[in-house]
Amino acid sequence: QVQVVESGGGLVHTGDSLRLSCTLSGHTFTPVALTWFRQTPGKERQFLATVNWSGTTSYEDSVKDRFTISGDTDSATAFLRMDNLKPEDTAVYYCAVDRTSVTFYSPSDPREYDYWGQGTNVTVSS
Numbered sequence: 273q274v275q276v277v278e279s280g281g282g283l284v285h286t287g288d289s290l291r292l293s294c295t296l297s298g299h300t301f302t303p304v305a306l307t308w309f310r311q312t313p314g315k316e317r318q319f320l321a322t323v324n325w326s327g328t329t330s331y332e333d334s335v336k337d338r339f340t341i342s343g344d345t346d347s348a349t350a351f352l353r354m355d356n357l358k359p360e361d362t363a364v365y366y367c368a369v370d371r372t373s374v375t376f377y378s379p380s381d382p383r384e385y386d387y388w389g390q391g392t393n394v395t396v397s398s
Contacts, residue, residue, distance in 0.1 A: 274298045274387050278367045281392030289355045292392060294367030296348035305370040305379060306343060306350035310363035311391075317366065319380035323350055330379065357396045364391040 280292040294306060307322035321331045321341035329341050338357075343350030350367060368385035377384040 274369075276367050276369055276387050276389035278365060278389040278392040281365060281394045283395045283397065284357055286358060286396060286398050288357050288396070289353065290357065290394060292352040292354070292365055292367075292394075294343070294350040294352075294389065296369055296387070299348060301371055303345045303348055303369045303371060304373050306345060306348070307368045307370065307379060307385065308339075308341060308350070308352045309366045309368060309382060310361075310394075311366065312363045317382045318363075319382075320365075321352060322379045324379075325373075332380070354394075357394075359396045359398045362395050363393075365394055366391045 275297050277295050284290055305322050305324040308320040309317045310320055311317045319332050320335055321339055323329045323341050323343055325345045338355050340353040367389045369387040370384055371386040
């Protein structure tokens with residue numbers, strides 16, 4: 273059974289840093305992309321950053337100066353380093369796995385992804 277597990281969330285203060293981890297297990301395929309999203313109550317899931325099979329990364333504009341994605345699809349592990357955290361970064365952070373190279377949606381669209389983790393909570397206090 274394929275499982276995606278996120279970890280590393282917690283309660284931090286404004287200006288602090290966190291490093292989230294994402295691990296895929298139980299799979300028999302090599303993902304084509306590993307991607308981080310976040311979500312707050314009542315809002316749609318927001319794309320943050322992705323790393324694909326070639327190591328290419330891309331970011332949502334509002335976080336690209338503070339967040340760094342790393343990892344690789346061969347090891348099916350991804351990390352999200354978040355610096356200078358702000359209260360508006362408070363959310364549940366999700367890791368998503370794109371299994372196939374057949375692309376129906378853009379990498380920033382949640383519908384592109386085949387597997388999701390349960391999420392890890394990040395709370396930034398002011």
